[in-house]
Every structure is written in structure tokens, then in C-alpha cells.
Amino acid sequence: MSAKGFSRALLIVSGSGRETVQLAVAGDTALKGEAKAAVPAGAKVTLVLKNAAGKSGRVKF
Structure with a gap:
């Protein structure tokens, strides 16, 4: 699946610290x-993806 056309970010939470990392397309199917x-x-890491149609998904690690 191509990563193009998606908005994408990682949320990293550790203790009281919190950082949002914007992800860019790196190749056809990779993000960086x-x-x-x-x-x-x-740390708890959540990947958030949203496609052009507005549908979103989350994966927690």
C-alpha cells in the first residue's frame, strides 16, 4: 500500500513528556x-494515520 496521500504522525509519551513526530514518505511504502x-x-508510542477520505486509524506500541 502506498503511503502517499496520508497524513501521518507518531505520538511519543514517556512520564510527563510528550512529543509529536510528523512522518514523511520515504520510498513508496515507508515512513520516516x-x-x-x-x-x-x-515509552508509549501511537501511530496515527488518516487517508484523503478522512478515515483514520491508530496503532499503539
């Missing part, structure tokens, strides 16, 4: 983004 610092062990 950079956090300001290393993601700490035990």
Missing part, C-alpha cells in the same frame, strides 16, 4: 521521522 531525543525505554 525524527524525534528530538532518543525514545526512552517504556
